[in-house]
Amino acid sequence: MTYRAEYIWTDGTEPTAEVRSKTRVLADGDEPGIWGFDGSSTNQAEGSDSDVVLKPVYTCPDPLRGGNDIMVMCETFLPETMEPHPTNMRAKTRAILDKYGDQDFWFGLEQEYTMLDPVTKWPSGFPPNGFPGPQGPYYCGVGALRIHGRDVVEQHTTWCIEAGLNISGTNAEVMPGQWEFQIGPVDALTVGDEIWLARYLLYRAGEDHEIEVSLAAKPMQGDWNGAGMHTNVSTRAMRENYDAVVKAAESLGAPGKPEEHIAGYGHGIELRLTGEHETERYDTFSFGVSDRGASVRIPWQVHQDGKGYIEDRRPNANADPYVVTALLSQTIGEALA
Numbered sequence: 469m470t471y472r473a474e475y476i477w478t479d480g481t482e483p484t485a486e487v488r489s490k491t492r493v494l495a496d497g498d499e500p501g502i503w504g505f506d507g508s509s510t511n512q513a514e515g516s517d518s519d520v521v522l523k524p525v526y527t528c529p530d531p532l533r534g535g536n537d538i539m540v541m542c543e544t545f546l547p548e549t550m551e552p553h554p555t556n557m558r559a560k561t562r563a564i565l566d567k568y569g570d571q572d573f574w575f576g577l578e579q580e581y582t583m584l585d586p587v588t589k590w591p592s593g594f595p596p597n598g599f600p601g602p603q604g605p606y607y608c609g610v611g612a613l614r615i616h617g618r619d620v621v622e623q624h625t626t627w628c629i630e631a632g633l634n635i636s637g638t639n640a641e642v643m644p645g646q647w648e649f650q651i652g653p654v655d656a657l658t659v660g661d662e663i664w665l666a667r668y669l670l671y672r673a674g675e676d677h678e679i680e681v682s683l684a685a686k687p688m689q690g691d692w693n694g695a696g697m698h699t700n701v702s703t704r705a706m707r708e709n710y711d712a713v714v715k716a717a718e719s720l721g722a723p724g725k726p727e728e729h730i731a732g733y734g735h736g737i738e739l740r741l742t743g744e745h746e747t748e749r750y751d752t753f754s755f756g757v758s759d760r761g762a763s764v765r766i767p768w769q770v771h772q773d774g775k776g777y778i779e780d781r782r783p784n785a786n787a788d789p790y791v792v793t794a795l796l797s798q799t800i801g802e803a804l805a
């Protein structure tokens with residue numbers, strides 16, 4: 469008898485990496501080991517030297533196929549040297565955790581996204597060639613006039629739970645057709661693996677419902693919210709005392725740091741971080757308690773408890789979670805070392 473393993477990896481698409489997958493049929497009892505693919509078709513190699521190696525790093529049940537079938541998140545490697553492929557961002561996160569991992573980082577990511585009509589590319593809930601009423605009633609809304617695509621959300625959440633991912637919630641967002649799910653809190657590598665797997669499942673749910681999922685940072689210009697990936701982060705010290713919380717927030721504003729982080733926080737970030745729509749401007753750094761107009765928010769409850777975590781509100785929906793956790797582990801790890 470056989471079972472199927474869906475190998476999943478991140479590609480070399482510019483400016484934003486995409487998720488790719490292919491199916492391997494394995495004999496029962498065989499482990500899903502090293503495999504490979506044609507990197508010349510994913511912007512990861514030249515045609516003359518096209519093999520890229522896939523190395524499994526995280527496996528879980530495949531909720532689409534059920535039974536003994538699994539999903540396998542992979543890192544990519546160069547075939548000759550077995551060095552990490554240049555597009556292997558998870559390897560960079562691993563290197564930073566070798567230095568600062570003993571601080572016991574936890575991450576909780578809020579992945580926002582927009583559902584589009586695959587033909588017109590217009591967001592779900594936007595009338596053809598027109599606009600819905602202004603923002604206000606849609607966030608966490610209920611009812612057919614406010615909510616579009618809930619069947620996709622429910623399908624996706626069920627699959628994430630069945631896969632064993634650490635999904636912690638979902639909500640309808642401020643713009644019609646825009647939604648969010650959260651993964652975490654878990655360690656830096658796991659949150660990256662699970663965000664990519666959850667994105668894969670989301671695209672698959674979209675296939676079933678004829679919905680194109682977009683991670684674009686600002687899918688609609690004008691008075692419509694963009695889509696982010698707020699990143700909540702703590703270390704053991706931050707979970708124990710407030711001084712460490714403040715120190716972590718301050719470290720993100722140190723000279724050179726805001727620019728370095730913004731550069732890794734996703735494509736089109738200037739369009740989204742305008743200072744409007746619950747954002748701070750991309751070229752300004754600020755932090756504050758309860759402040760959803762700041763770059764970094766210290767939640768009210770964290771201030772109250774005198775310990776906890778901070779929320780970096782800057783990452784885009786289309787950011788690579790491995791890059792975001794690497795940057796935050798490096799900057800905060802260095803400051804709290």
Ligand code: ADP
Nearest residue numbers: 574575576577578650651652653700701702777
């Ligand atoms: P918001 O109020 O910004 O919408 P959410 O409820 O959507 O917040 O998301 C908060 C996220 O913070 C969740 O993913 C949760 O797992 C995560 N979180 C909670 N506590 C911690 C912690 N100590 N360290 C890191 N992340 C945390």
Ligand code: MN
Nearest residue numbers: 578648650698
């Ligand atoms: Mn949220």
Ligand code: MN
Nearest residue numbers: 578580641648
């Ligand atoms: Mn949100």
Ligand code: MN
Nearest residue numbers: 578698779781
């Ligand atoms: Mn948030």
